[in-house]
Amino acid sequence: MIRLLGMSSPNVQKVHLMLEEVGLPFTVERIDVWKGENFTPDFAALNPNKKVPVLIDEDGPDGAPITVFESGAILIYLAEKTGRFLAARGAARYAALQWLAVQLSGVGPMFGQYTHFRMFAPPGNDYAESRYRTQAARVIETLDARLGQAAYLGGDAYSIADIATFPWMRNRSGKWGGNWDTYPNVRRWLTAVADRPAARRMMAEMDRIWTADLQSMKAAPGVLVDEILGRGDFAAPPRA
Ligand SMILES: N[C@@H](CCC(=O)N[C@@H](CS)C(=O)NCC(=O)O)C(=O)O
Incomplete structure (x- = not known):
């Protein structure tokens, strides 16, 4: 059996989608980051970076259990375990891996930072917000x-x-200097992926978990929110 430890965020959604696609039996265990469950010693033993997703496969390489963290590594692990959605060799393998790298290094961090500065930073961050909006728009244009x-x-x-x-793009429309009318190829692709039965199942389950995540986020103590968001010197209450 495979265990997926996570929440409703895009980095978890991509692993959930992969598991739905390959059809392996799996369970989902919600880690409530808004209660600090990712900072416990037990969780840190699974992922020293203290972030979700984490995947635990009781039937790993050579039949031994394995724990994998970082969503990109998990996707490669599952692709190689099942022989699905990543060519074993040749140009097609590297074409997929390079676009996976664009997601991991570009789409995720740029969208994430833009959201952070737009929603969570104190006022006066016009430059940062503009920079990440521009970077997000640039990677969308590339896609x-x-x-x-x-x-x-x-x-x-x-x-x-x-x-x-897919999980990062499906949430977005018109927030980075354009909308899907401006990006018709992205819109065509989003529709094609969203129509897949596996994607429909993933989105239904993740929408359910999102409700619980949202409730926890609203109830989270400020000190924990500061830690999760990495507010540093801007943590509340302000340092003397
Ligand atoms: N590069 C990591 C990013 C994981 C990540 O940012 N996870 C977030 C949720 S999407 C998290 O665990 N946040 C809680 C925290 O940072 O304390 C991956 O792709 O797995």
């Missing part, structure tokens, strides 16, 4: 151009690059 050349990010075949990118 749109790619999807104008190929059906999927890795080429003709749906792959872990699409699985990683």
Whole structure:
């Protein structure tokens, strides 16, 4: 059995989508980061970076249990375990991996930082907000151009690059200097992925977990929110 430890965030959604796609039996265990459950010693023993998702596979390589953290590593692990959604060799493998890398290094961090400065930072961050909006728009333009050349990010075949990118893109419209009218190739691809039965199942389950996450977020003590958001010198109450 496979255990997915996570919440409703996009980095967890991509692993959930992959598990739905490959059809392996799995359970979902909600880690309530808004209660600090990711900072416990037990969780840190699974992921020293204290973030979700974490995947535990009782039937890992050579039949031994394995724990994998970092969503990109988990997707590669599951692809290689099942032989699905990542070519074993050749140009198609590297096409998928390079677009996976664009998601991991570009889409996730730029969208994440933009959201942070727009929603959670104190006033006076116009430069940071503008920079991350610009960076997010740039990577969306890059994806749109790619999807104008190929059906999927890795080429003709749906792959872990699409699985990683879909959850981040599905939440977004018109917030980074454009909307999907401006990015018709992204819109076509989003519709195609969202229509997959696995994506429908993932979104239904994640919408359910989102309700619980939202309630916890509203109830979270300020000191914990500061720690999760990494507010540093801007933590409340202000330092003397
Ligand atoms: N690079 C990591 C990012 C994981 C990540 O940022 N997880 C967030 C939720 S999406 C988290 O655990 N946040 C809680 C915290 O940072 O304390 C991955 O792709 O797995």
